[in-house]
Amino acid sequence: MTEFIILIIKLVLIIAVAVGMVPFLIFFERKFAGFFQSRMGPTYAGPWGSLQSFGDMAKLMSKEDLVPAAADGPVFRIAPYILFVPAFVSMTLIPFGPMDVDIFGYNVDLVVSSFDAGVIMFLALGSLAVYGPVLGGWASNNNWALLGALRSGAQMVSYEISMGLAVVGVIVMANTLNFVDIVDAQAGGFWNWFFIPQLVGFVIFFVASIAELNRDPFNLAEAEQELVAGYMTEYSGMRWGIFMFGEYVNMVVMSAVISTIFLGGWRAPFEFLDVIPGFIWLVSKMLFFIFLYMWIRWTLPRYRYNQLMDIGWKIFLPLAIANLAVTALIISVV
Amino acid sequence: MVNPTVDLLIQFGLMAFIGAAVAFALITMSHMMSPTSKNPNKAISYECGVLPCAEARVPYNVHFYLVAVLFVLFDLEAVFLYPWAVAYRTLGVVGLVEMFIFIGILLVGYFYAWKKGVLDWE
Structure with missing residues (x-):
């Protein structure tokens, strides 16, 4: 029974972190967007515009939820959940600290599920999230939405392959698919983190994750100038808000996964810094990647669709396979 | 538990x-x-202000379908690679050679698809 209560507490805490970060991420994204483009960003709501996201939330809440007559009602209503829920489930795989910690006299693992096939589970949930945009766009019965859905579907599955193959190098080095053990394999200072020996895999994984998240420079799915809003064209009110929310939660999850696989997860860069709790290290690494996503989004122009597919299929896929082969060779020699 | x-x-x-x-x-x-507020005009699909004249679910470019097929192939390849990667140190040189043969066969198919123009988008 205690275990069950501890599990519920952990789940609620993780959801609070993932959901609680989103309004601040949206606010800082808009603020940074302003700074990168020599503007001020939001300034009116609250001091320094800091209440902007909450204002947006209230506005979204009070908007009518429209379902077009031509749309496929049930699928249209359920599509945002399909994007939203897998993100949370991937969050259960991420370790926030060491196992078997003593907190208030209870023995707690600082991870929800130490799953032996964690990496596969994460990639499978990523594939599941593709259904959200595709079903939403198809059910809308709208030209823009259908085109956006097709584009995002093809883009997400293409980059999923490079992503999956880029991780194999790390798995060969760590000998495990469990995120907890991957972090343990990177113990003892930043020179043991996998982003140094697996630099190619790290870069491929990071760029592929931008494409998975449908963000600039790969946001072909909702290219405003040509497709209105892509698969979200027919959505309004809070149902649109769930799509948007889901994308930011996905960003949090993706940055957590990259930090865990390549940057040592909750481990400190130097051993004498271990006094600072692992949770803080993980969140600061996540914030670093989130800042990088924002920086890239507001700096680079969008790619054309054929360029996007060329990068995914003709450059990243062979590169990921070559990286895997070289890693395997080096490990068998050493 | x-x-x-x-x-x-x-x-x-x-x-x-x-x-x-x-x-x-x-x-x-x-x-x-x-x-x-019920208004039938709100439930019309968005089409830049004009009334939509046809169903949106039209036949689309076959390229998207080909990408989906290739995705299944290469994603399965990745899934086959995971158990191999976990057991790599115990398998030794035999595992390395076997996996190179496996990747080699898949690369033949990959370059065939490339030469056939499946990966070209114009």
Whole structure:
């Protein structure tokens, strides 16, 4: 029974972190967007515009939820959940600290599920999230939405392959698919983190994750100038808000996964810094990647669709396979 | 708790349930707060202001279908590589050679698809 209560507490805490970060991420994204483009960003709501996201939330809440007559009602209503829920489930795989910690006299693992096939589970949930945009766009019965859905579907599955193959190098080095053990394999200072020996895999994984998240420079799915809003064209009110929310939660999850696989997860860069709790290290690494996503989004122009597919299929896929082969060779020699 | 598999199902299931509940609560709250006014014009599909003249579900470029087929192939390749990668140190040189043969066969198919123009988008 205690275990069950501890599990519920952990789940609620993780959801609070993932959901609680989103309004601040949206606010800082808009603020940074302003700074990168020599503007001020939001300034009116609250001091320094800091209440902007909450204002947006209230506005979204009070908007009518429209379902077009031509749309496929049930699928249209359920599509945002399909994007939203897998993100949370991937969050259960991420370790926030060491196992078997003593907190208030209870023995707690600082991870929800130490799953032996964690990496596969994460990639499978990523594939599941593709259904959200595709079903939403198809059910809308709208030209823009259908085109956006097709584009995002093809883009997400293409980059999923490079992503999956880029991780194999790390798995060969760590000998495990469990995120907890991957972090343990990177113990003892930043020179043991996998982003140094697996630099190619790290870069491929990071760029592929931008494409998975449908963000600039790969946001072909909702290219405003040509497709209105892509698969979200027919959505309004809070149902649109769930799509948007889901994308930011996905960003949090993706940055957590990259930090865990390549940057040592909750481990400190130097051993004498271990006094600072692992949770803080993980969140600061996540914030670093989130800042990088924002920086890239507001700096680079969008790619054309054929360029996007060329990068995914003709450059990243062979590169990921070559990286895997070289890693395997080096490990068998050493 | 009971056994590892049941534990995992409880953990993932609870998380999925709470995530769906958060989304459901947000949408229900917005239904309570938002005004509703029935107007048939609101339910027309968006088409830049003109009335949509045809069904949107038209035949689309076959390239998307080909990408989906290739995805299944290469994603399965990746899934086959994971157990190999975990057991790599115990398999030794035999595992290395076998995997090179496996990747080699797939690369033949990959270059065939490339030369056939499946990967070219114009």
